[in-house]
Amino acid sequence: MDNIILEMRGITKTFPGVKALDNVNLKVHEGEIHALVGENGAGKSTLMKVLSGVYPAGTYEGEIHYDREVRNFSTISDSEHLGIIIIHQELALVPLLSIAENIFLGNEIATNGVIDWKQTFVHAGPA
Numbered sequence: 001m002d003n004i005i006l007e008m009r010g011i012t013k014t015f016p017g018v019k020a021l022d023n024v025n026l027k028v029h030e031g032e033i034h035a036l037v038g039e040n041g042a043g044k045s046t047l048m049k050v051l052s053g054v055y056p057a058g059t060y061e062g063e064i065h066y067d068r069e070v071r072n073f074s075t076i077s078d079s080e081h082l083g084i085i086i087i088h089q090e091l092a093l094v095p096l097l098s099i100a101e102n103i104f105l106g107n108e109i110a111t112n113g114v115i116d117w118k119q120t121f122v123h124a125g126p127a
């Protein structure tokens, strides 16, 4: 089958004193749903951070092929532009902000630098 949308080849990621990923390969065909399963510390989050550019190209070994091209993401927005979106497990909510504010944190709906609260609350869902 050649409808591979994502291939991670030989991914190795080392932190001081820890080899978090050791030559990891992952192939995803278009339309497939995968679960990445492993014990605590197995390297699941690290692999997704490599995929999404949290750890930029050059900070790990191996290659990422996405949509038939080799990708060297420098930032999260590079991967987001291609539709790679990560919902991180770590709680990253701000308790003092509203649900709508948390939903759009870092991705605010704004015109000329001013937040559009009406649109923000509409898109956050029914009250």
Ligand SMILES: Nc1ncnc2c1ncn2[C@@H]1O[C@H](COP(=O)(O)OP(=O)(O)OP(=O)(O)O)[C@@H](O)[C@H]1O
Binding pocket: 015, 016, 018, 019, 020, 038, 039, 040, 041, 042, 043, 044, 045, 046, 047
């Ligand atoms: N920023 C970091 N600095 C140093 N070591 C790290 C860092 N992030 C992860 N590690 C180590 O790399 C290994 C893989 O961690 P990772 O968080 O990817 O595992 P995980 O599979 O997501 O675990 P969990 O199920 O607990 O979420 C672990 O040994 C962890 O301690």
Ligand SMILES: [Mg+2]
Binding pocket: 044, 045, 046, 089
């Ligand atoms: Mg994790």
